[in-house]
Amino acid sequence: MNEVEVFVGNHTMIDPEVYDLWLRGCTADEAAQCLQKQESLQTFQATIDDLLSDVQDNFRLFCFLENMLKSPPRLRDQQIYQMAQDTQTMLIEKYYGFDPVVVREFLGKKLASRTRKDLDDISELARVPLRSCRRQFDNIKRVFKAVEELKGSLVENIQTHFLLSEPLARDYAAITFICNNRFETGKKKLSYLRFRDFADCAGRMITNWSYSSVECIIHENNDVDLDRNFLLSLREVKVMAEKECLEEHRQLMLKAAQGFPEHMKGHLSENFRTLSKTIVNIAYGLNHNRESKDIFIDLFEKLIEPFTQCQYSCGEVQKVMTAYKDSALQTEFLARTSPHLQTVWERYMGTLCACVVRMYPKQ
Template sequence: MNEMVVFVGNHCSINPDIYELWLKGFTVSEAARVEQNKVNLKTLGATYDDLMSDVVDNFRLFHGLEEMLKTPPRLSHQLVYQFSSDTINMLIQRYYSFDASVIREIFGRKLTSKNRKDLDDISEETGVSVKSCRRQFDNVKRVFKTVDELSGRLVDNIQSHYCLSQDLAKAYAAIVFITNNRFETGKKKLNYLTFDDFAICANHMISNWSYSSEDCQTHEDMDVDMDRDFLLDLRELKVLMEREYAEEHRGLMLRALQPVMREKVLSEMDSNFRAVSKTIISIANGLNHSKESRDIFIDIYEKLIEQWIQWQWSKNDAQSFLLAFKDTSLQLDLFRSSPKLVKVWERYMGTFCLCVLQMYPS
């Protein structure tokens, strides 16, 4: 008597290349043509119809998975498709990946159904298909709605609900933070800034100015918002605008920068010190008011960077000035008598300097 052993399984195989084409918005026919150009079908003993059938099967599978990809933890618990943990991770990370050029355009738009319908211009501007633009828009909107009302750290919340890598979660955290605070990023003068420029600045703000900052006294609130107590404390910095402190600070700056700064730059700094100092303090005070805080990027550019470029300051000049401005101020009696104000100043200026230098053209 012959014995037969039969094994039945439903392990699903994913072709990562075809998955990428699906994510990019290719049609079945377009994807098949791309794949056809990559292999010699005859050497594989296959026909174009075989290839087309394989692409159709893959696309059908991807469409079936899409609802689960909208709530990624479901993929690990569902029983319909059998995937390895590495495959599940690949599916999720790639589904939530994005084109920086597309997100750079989405930054300045409200996440509404109307704007979703108007993604054709972004598609034309970036060369990314409308279908892919919509996936990216929907992902941003979904992540935003999920974490907007959650307490705790943004990155942790995003990773918990969407199973994203640390780097991708930080990128989405920056998107959520900028969107929630409605920072102006679409002005023509800011066009030179990339998604990464804004994301780096936003993550500095999240780490130091939001409720997740180590300096924050209450961590119960959401770090999609800036720490309200910190913003209120920033008002105390207005005293630095008073003539007495401004003059003393200017003298300290001259002594600190004379050995390291070019004479022309030092002369311009000396002549314009009070105006520049007032701008830096005014931006700090403006963070208290939502209308003014929205303009932080354009204010930094128009009121500082643009002036310094006209004065032919290099990025190194700007860095020397900012670091000296931050450090020499602590020699003022005002700070010596107020440890709390020192913390507020360092918390503000540490992040402010990083943002200005990130935005400064190389």
């Protein structure tokens, strides 16, 4: 009699490559055909039927897991599918991964059924399968709904409720922040900007302009909102656009620009009044929802476009904005009359400068 040793286990095996194809929105047939082209599988002479059967088994497993992936802590706590923690982490991280070109189209839009109906157009534009676009949209909406009313740090709340890595949680925080504040990102003149540009700007706004800022008095509020006390304080910098303060600031700015090329010094001397009023008016406008929604439009039309018309390089723009910010701190108004506004000014201008530089067209 022949003896046969049999080992029975319930460890769930995940094929990351097949999982990627499922997340991409491929059908089982499409995934099998894609796998068949691999040399490693040709070595084993796997037929298309063999591959299709295996892919179908994997796809069924992923469909069962999907309900738990929608609430990642459930996947960690469940006992049905035994798998290592690093495998669980991989499943969650990839499930909530996204295509920047797809998410770029969601930014600033209301996460409602009407937007979901437009996914056909986004799918065609981004050349990403519709099923994948739907997963990405639903994930963003799910994260948004879960954290929009929670107190405290957006990033930490997202990590707690969805077990995402910090970089991915920061991306979702930026998306949530932009969508919550309904910042306009879809205008044609902003089409050159990519997701990463907006995410970087939003991240800086969360860090410096929201309730999570270290300068914020009240930290229990949510990062999805701009710090109201900070915005109210920005109203006071309106004085910077008045005649007396404006001329003093102009002289200090030109002194700081001594090392700049002659064409820059001449331009700043002639256009300082316009530049200063623009920056101060943007600060003042953040107090009003209608104007704050257009922050990216304002930065482009009122700062970036004039700089590009004068053929400033990105480095030159950074020098101008930094000199403007620093010279203002030496004025009578900020240095002596209202020193409490120095922190407000640094908080506002540091982020504004970084956003202008990030958004500035790279040559």
